[in-house]
Amino acid sequence: MPEPGSKKYDTRRARLRKDAERSGTPDAKANEQAGEALQEDEGWSSSGPRTERGKGPKGERGNR
Numbered sequence: 001m002p003e004p005g006s007k008k009y010d011t012r013r014a015r016l017r018k019d020a021e022r023s024g025t026p027d028a029k030a031n032e033q034a035g036e037a038l039q040e041d042e043g044w045s046s047s048g049p050r051t052e053r054g055k056g057p058k059g060e061r062g063n064r
Helices: 007-022 027-040
Strands: none
Touching: 007 027
């Protein structure tokens, strides 16, 4: 699944923004709508840290 910051995510966001602009939505609003649409879609959300290092310092992690 593509995550925020990846090339696929950015391409999808640009495509959604362009579609909104073509339908008459102002630039700022189109950018907002594209971001919200991708955040709401489960397939485009972040999967979280993949490694132990990505979870932060060991002393600050919750008991899991």
